[in-house]
Amino acid sequence: MPVDQSLVGREFPPTSQREVTREHVDAFASALGAGPDGTVPPTYPIVLAFDAMNAFLAAEQIDLFRIIHGEQRFAYERPVRVGDRLTATLTVASLRQIGGADIIGTSSLIHDADGSLVCTAKATLVHTGGAS
Numbered sequence: 001m002p003v004d005q006s007l008v009g010r011e012f013p014p015t016s017q018r019e020v021t022r023e024h025v026d027a028f029a030s031a032l033g034a035g036p037d038g039t040v041p042p043t044y045p046i047v048l049a050f051d052a053m054n055a056f057l058a059a060e061q062i063d064l065f066r067i068i069h070g071e072q073r074f075a076y077e078r079p080v081r082v083g084d085r086l087t088a089t090l091t092v093a094s095l096r097q098i099g100g101a102d103i104i105g106t107s108s109l110i111h112d113a114d115g116s117l118v119c120t121a122k123a124t125l126v127h128t129g130g131a132s
Helices: 022-031 046-059
Strands: 067-076 085-098 101-111 117-127
Touching: 046 067, 046 085, 046 101, 046 117, 085 117
Parallel strands: none
Antiparallel strands: 067 117, 085 101, 101 117
16 A cells, blocks of 8 residues: 655654763674774764654554665764764655655654754655555
8 A cells, every 4th residue: 555645744753862872883883894983973873763764664554574775865964972862853755656666755853952953864765565
């Protein structure tokens, strides 16, 4: 079943606040094949964006196994730092159907505990159809 067009523009509730810890950053860097170097990898915000995406999929009863991750981009206002407490708020930016698949554009605004925008994570998700 196709995803409903009425989702375009809909903002979902922010994720729970997540503290950026040295241990988590080092584990993330290790998973990328990089050693700990004291910086937060530029792709680290995917952790929060993925939490927001999972909440969106659960709210809309869309199975994760029917999603192909098509694209990911990050636009920074400032670097993520150890000690940051971050949340992500996902908005469905676009939706189109092509060849029986839903192409869902999302934008997740990642804010710090003070409410300042740290990063915007944009993703393209391909929903392969079937029962959602």
